[in-house]
Amino acid sequence: MNLKEFNAIVSSPADLRYEYFVKKTADTQILWGLYDEGWAMTHDQDGAALLPLWPKGEFAEHCAIDEWSAYSSRPLDLLAFMDKILPKLEQDGVKTAIFYNNSDSAIVGASKLLQDLEAALKKY
Template identity: 45%
Template sequence: MNLREFEAVISQPAVIRYEYFIKKTADYEEVWGLYNVGWATAQDDMGNTLIPFFPNAKFAETFAKKEWEGFRAKSIDLVHFLEKWLPGMKSDGIKPSIFPTNTDSVVLEVDTLREALEAELEKY
């Protein structure tokens, strides 16, 4: 990905970045998170735990600042993500935060993310 594409994607509204995340995650069959002795987390305004996910390492590392300073991008195989991560997050009451930037992200239910990823994978 060149710099122009990178800047164009991060300047998009959260819902467009979410759509980009779904397509790229299905294309490359991996999800990216931030890791440093444990996975990066955040909290929403209601105190719910969120885990940020990105479509590739470059996006993840770009937003590894502030509370995530020192975290590095780490990939998660998409099958493992669908079969292990998402059920575990659901049972723990953790929500995915998709493609957070300095301004916003899409926070959604685990089942909604699973359905979107599975629907995109059916196209392949």
């Protein structure tokens, strides 16, 4: 991906980045998080825990700054994520912060993300 394409995607509104995330993740069967002795986490304005996720490692690395500067991108297998992690997030009340760009992200509940990923996978 060239820099112009990268910047265009990163600067898109959160809802469009979410759509890109779902499509790209279904296509590659991989999603990305930031990891350093544990997964990077953040919080919404009410203090609720959020797990940030990205469609490609480059986008995750772009956010490995400030409190995440020691973190590096790590891939997650999509089907294992859907089967094991999303139900646990739902049970624990943890939402996802999809495609954070150092400014904002799409905040999505685990069950909604699971539904959207399942729908996207049916197209393949």
